[in-house]
Amino acid sequence: MLGKFAVKKYLFSKGIDEYLTDVYNAYRFALQFFKEVFKPPFHFREVINQCYEIGLKSLPLITLTGFIVGVVFTKQSRPSLEDFGATSWLPSLMGIAIVKALGPLVTALICAGKVGSGMGAELGSMKVTEQIEAMEVSAINPFKYLAVTRIVAASIAIPLLSFYCSFIALLGSFVNVHNLEATSFVTFFHNGFATIKFLDVFTSVFKSIVFAFTIGIIACYKGFNATRGTRGVGNAANETVVLAMFMIFIEELVIVQVSNWIRYF
Amino acid sequence: MEEQKEKNIINQDEKVISIKGLYKSFEELEVLKGIDLDVFKGENVAVLGKSGSGKSVLIKIIVALLKPDKGEVMVLGKQVNKLLGKELDDLRLRIGFAFQSNALYDSMSVRQNLEFPLTMNKKSLGKKEIQIAVEEALDAVGLKDKINEMPAELSGGQRKRIGIARALIMKPEIMLYDEPTAGLDPVTCREINELIDEVQKKYKTSSIIITHDLTCAKATGNRVAILVDGKFLKVGKFNEVFDNDDKQIKDFYNYNFIH
Ligand SMILES: Nc1ncnc2c1ncn2[C@@H]1O[C@H](COP(=O)(O)OP(=O)(O)OP(=O)(O)O)[C@@H](O)[C@H]1O
Numbered sequence: 001m002l003g004k005f006a007v008k009k010y011l012f013s014k015g016i017d018e019y020l021t022d023v024y025n026a027y028r029f030a031l032q033f034f035k036e037v038f039k040p041p042f043h044f045r046e047v048i049n050q051c052y053e054i055g056l057k058s059l060p061l062i063t064l065t066g067f068i069v070g071v072v073f074t075k076q077s078r079p080s081l082e083d084f085g086a087t088s089w090l091p092s093l094m095g096i097a098i099v100k101a102l103g104p105l106v107t108a109l110i111c112a113g114k115v116g117s118g119m120g121a122e123l124g125s126m127k128v129t130e131q132i133e134a135m136e137v138s139a140i141n142p143f144k145y146l147a148v149t150r151i152v153a154a155s156i157a158i159p160l161l162s163f164y165c166s167f168i169a170l171l172g173s174f175v176n177v178h179n180l181e182a183t184s185f186v187t188f189f190h191n192g193f194a195t196i197k198f199l200d201v202f203t204s205v206f207k208s209i210v211f212a213f214t215i216g217i218i219a220c221y222k223g224f225n226a227t228r229g230t231r232g233v234g235n236a237a238n239e240t241v242v243l244a245m246f247m248i249f250i251e252e253l254v255i256v257q258v259s260n261w262i263r264y265f
Numbered sequence: 266m267e268e269q270k271e272k273n274i275i276n277q278d279e280k281v282i283s284i285k286g287l288y289k290s291f292e293e294l295e296v297l298k299g300i301d302l303d304v305f306k307g308e309n310v311a312v313l314g315k316s317g318s319g320k321s322v323l324i325k326i327i328v329a330l331l332k333p334d335k336g337e338v339m340v341l342g343k344q345v346n347k348l349l350g351k352e353l354d355d356l357r358l359r360i361g362f363a364f365q366s367n368a369l370y371d372s373m374s375v376r377q378n379l380e381f382p383l384t385m386n387k388k389s390l391g392k393k394e395i396q397i398a399v400e401e402a403l404d405a406v407g408l409k410d411k412i413n414e415m416p417a418e419l420s421g422g423q424r425k426r427i428g429i430a431r432a433l434i435m436k437p438e439i440m441l442y443d444e445p446t447a448g449l450d451p452v453t454c455r456e457i458n459e460l461i462d463e464v465q466k467k468y469k470t471s472s473i474i475i476t477h478d479l480t481c482a483k484a485t486g487n488r489v490a491i492l493v494d495g496k497f498l499k500v501g502k503f504n505e506v507f508d509n510d511d512k513q514i515k516d517f518y519n520y521n522f523i524h
């Protein structure tokens with residue numbers, strides 16, 4: 001299994017250094033993933049099981065959150081547009097906001113909490129009860145069977161959830177717009193998508209895959225490196241959520257910057 | 266019991282495990298400091314030692330779960346710490362490892378726990394053959410009726426047995442038992458000891474049995490080895506080892522029979 005990289009002397013401070021080594025170790029974990037993912041044996045059945053787990057468990061929460069985000073954002077944006085008499089722009093504003101930013105981000109944050117903590121705790125408890133070592137002595141590669149399958153499943157299921165979340169949020173927005181401006185369903189979605197370009201959709205999907213991959217990698221990395229005892233399992237779950245959310249925001253920032261450069265290039 | 270054990274055919278010419286000058290430390294903590302041990306074919310060696318003396322570390326090195334710092338570990342004619350990938354997997358399949366914590370997969374039923382190593386390693390096996398193998402292994406540990414239960418629903422002793430059954434399912438040549446009787450009542454202890462004996466006869470295994478329980482060591486071991494301070498203080502037949510005036514051995518003996 002992967003050895004953990006550790007610093008002997010602190011560069012900045014204990015806290016910051018630990019954070020950076022954590023990120024570096026997670027990065028090495030990701031490299032290991034790319035080394036293993038294309039090598040047989042492939043555990044397709046386990047990938048499907050995990051997709052199912054991830055998707056089904058998060059669906060109710062995503063539905064609720066997505067809808068509320070759509071409604072609330074529309075409500076909050078209306079007054080500023082009203083000042084210019086431009087409420088007819090609401091659908092396209094919401095389309096942009098939801099497809100480009102809110103959908104992927106909200107989904108990723110919810111999944112970091114729900115999927116990430118679950119995975120971190122599950123693998124962490126397998127680690128501390130020697131189940132991972134038991135696989136190794138049975139000549140089963142636990143990295144492939146447990147980590148690779150979960151990371152692949154997350155990278156498939158979370159982007160799909162993200163699509164779904166965007167759709168539900170737009171639906172929420174439509175309900176609000178329809179009630180106040182009597183805009184029809186067709187007009188709403190026509191206007192909503194009018195200003196969205198291929199690059200926007202592409203960036204959105206790409207972003208979602210990056211977020212999902214991040215959650216998977218961090219959860220598996222934390223789980224596989226859980227320390228002994230129940231404390232170790234709790235920490236694995238908790239640290240997964242903290243580190244994953246942190247990374248998701250940084251990635252969001254970077255991807256938005258880069259996609260803007262591409263746009264104006 | 267003594268008589269029965271003499272009937273085991275121990276082949277003194279064939280070493281299945283041979284350890285020479287083994288050292289292992291974790292950062293500052295020196296755990297193993299020069300271990301030498303030979304296990305012959307068909308033999309049961311009981312390793313005795315206090316909690317924290319490095320018994321688990323020793324057998325984890327034998328299956329390459331841990332890497333030694335120094336020394337040679339030969340298992341079934343192969344140098345374990347030099348093996349990688351497929352070769353290591355092939356060797357590991359010839360060794361059964363019963364974990365101290367049982368390490369049963371808690372998301373799987375007893376049946377799935379036993380099937381898992383089989384289906385993952387022998388893709389050619391049919392449903393029927395797997396079913397037969399599972400039943401046979403469960404039969405060997407006397408828990409056929411628990412096939413559909415989850416590990417969480419079993420008692421400590423039953424979990425130990427399922428752990429042993431899972432190790433047996435690949436028909437290993439070597440069995441490594443990590444504290445098979447720890448935390449069990451005397452009656453269950455005796456049953457597990459008998460089980461280890463039966464396994465040795467039925468599956469013709471050579472084994473290392475790790476324990477801090479003298480009764481278990483006496484009942485199961487053809488030879489015993491006492492691990493103190495990272496080294497084997499004494500290796501030999503039970504009576505020879507404990508018929509000794511060495512203070513540390515006396516202490517160990519007295520401690521066990523007083524408590
Ligand atoms: N992976 C590890 N990392 C760091 N230290 C370890 C590791 N594994 C074992 N140790 C240390 O090595 C020493 C020996 O541990 P080991 O588990 O082999 O003891 P043991 O003889 O099996 O004890 P017990 O009878 O309680 O199971 C202990 O001090 C333990 O803290």
Ligand SMILES: [Mg+2]
Nearest residue numbers: 320321365443
């Ligand atoms: Mg131990």
